[in-house]
Amino acid sequence: MTASTTVVRVIAVSDGPHAGILVEDAAQVWVRVLAWSPRRAFLTSAAPFAKAAGVPARELAGHTFLTDAGLGPAPGNDHPAGEEDLEWPGLLHITPRTPGQAPAPFAEGLLPVLSVTVYGLPGPQGSKRHVGNGRMLESSRYVKPWREAVVWATRQELIRRRGWQPLTGPLAASMVFSFVRPKSHFGTGRNAHVLKASAPCQPDVTPDLSKLARSTEDALTTAGAYRDDALLVSYRRLEKRYTTDHGLVTDVLDAPGAVVHLYRAQPVSGGESP
Numbered sequence: 001m002t003a004s005t006t007v008v009r010v011i012a013v014s015d016g017p018h019a020g021i022l023v024e025d026a027a028q029v030w031v032r033v034l035a036w037s038p039r040r041a042f043l044t045s046a047a048p049f050a051k052a053a054g055v056p057a058r059e060l061a062g063h064t065f066l067t068d069a070g071l072g073p074a075p076g077n078d079h080p081a082g083e084e085d086l087e088w089p090g091l092l093h094i095t096p097r098t099p100g101q102a103p104a105p106f107a108e109g110l111l112p113v114l115s116v117t118v119y120g121l122p123g124p125q126g127s128k129r130h131v132g133n134g135r136m137l138e139s140s141r142y143v144k145p146w147r148e149a150v151v152w153a154t155r156q157e158l159i160r161r162r163g164w165q166p167l168t169g170p171l172a173a174s175m176v177f178s179f180v181r182p183k184s185h186f187g188t189g190r191n192a193h194v195l196k197a198s199a200p201c202q203p204d205v206t207p208d209l210s211k212l213a214r215s216t217e218d219a220l221t222t223a224g225a226y227r228d229d230a231l232l233v234s235y236r237r238l239e240k241r242y243t244t245d246h247g248l249v250t251d252v253l254d255a256p257g258a259v260v261h262l263y264r265a266q267p268v269s270g271g272e273s274p
Contacts, residue, residue: 013028031044048091051091065088114225117260118149119253123141148219151222158223167225167226173263177240177258
């Protein structure tokens with residue numbers, strides 16, 4: 001369940017058949033994939049959503065789901081309106097709130113309050129080198145451009161959320177960093193696309209994962225995602241992955257970069273000690 005981090009919301013039930021689009025499905029719904037855009041809607045089959053929610057398709061409007069679909073960047077604006085190729089594996093239904101109802105802590109904690117996709121080579125922060133006269137500089141030349149990429153991508157997301165104020169209170173985070181495999185992981189000649197059996201499944205080399213998180217945390221503060229990175233009290237997920245896992249593992253990109261999710265930290269339930 002923790003791998004399901006892509007938020008999908010059903011905004012409307014289709015009001016009739018659409019020629020040439022999902023003609024084999026009796027019911028369709030309009031959905032928004034928050035990892036892509038909070039505004040753009042896609043037409044897709046209602047069947048998997050109705051099954052996950054346990055309600056008729058006509059009652060799906062307003063329902064929210066999590067999915068572990070390995071979704072890459074959003075399709076271009078020239079992509080057909082009917083997303084017949086979209087699939088929704090591992091759908092998890094989040095019970096919608098009625099007006100005036102207090103949010104359920106567990107359900108609220110499952111939904112990220114902010115999701116950001118950053119493209120660029122992740123750079124670690126923390127390793128210093130002495131340059132004389134007591135001056136210390138970051139060893140990695142990738143730190144500055146990476147932080148700038150995180151700040152830019154985060155601010156673009158915040159612009160779409162009018163009136164955004166930096167988050168306060170305890171937060172949890174998920175960060176998945178994607179790297180391109182070196183050519184040495186593959187065969188040669190006609191086997192140049194075949195991964196060697198000896199190739200590691202995940203990047204077990206520098207940069208250090210903790211230093212990648214540090215540079216990204218600081219950039220999120222600069223961008224205004226939250227008041228201070230001291231608010232991060234836990235990580236739900238912190239990984240380095242290769243881009244060859246794109247489409248197979250949630251939040252792995254098809255190019256170098258990272259997918260970041262921020263969550264409200266869940267309160268301890270009544271039966272547990274703090």
